[in-house]
Amino acid sequence: MDAQLMIQPSSFIDAGIQLKPVRDFFLFKFSDDLQERLEGLNEKKRESNLSPGEAVELAGILELDRIFTLLNAKIIAESA
Template structure:
């Protein structure tokens, strides 16, 4: 296991998350600002210009994305 510093995913719960109705199901989604931030961080990582703080931020957002993917999959499977 590799230890990695990250911003806690719960940091974005109040400011970066929305619930969107898709085919009658309420699914978790990043708002436009958080989605844009994720894309910027990914681009900075590809260009090898990501700072340590940004790396921690990217790790937290990526973990939150994984959590939402699993939660949304469960919501869809149980519908």
């Protein structure tokens, strides 16, 4: 099994995370800058043009995205 390196998702917390109001609760969202970075890295990946450093960064952002998906689903489920 290959170990995958990634930037720690917590490193994006200061500048890359927002809480957005949705109905009666708040959901975790990426800042506009972090969302643009994710889209740019995904595009480079599709083009097979990611550097090793960018691959590590993309892995960290994608892990944070998975965490947000789970947290937001829990928030929504508990608000029903």
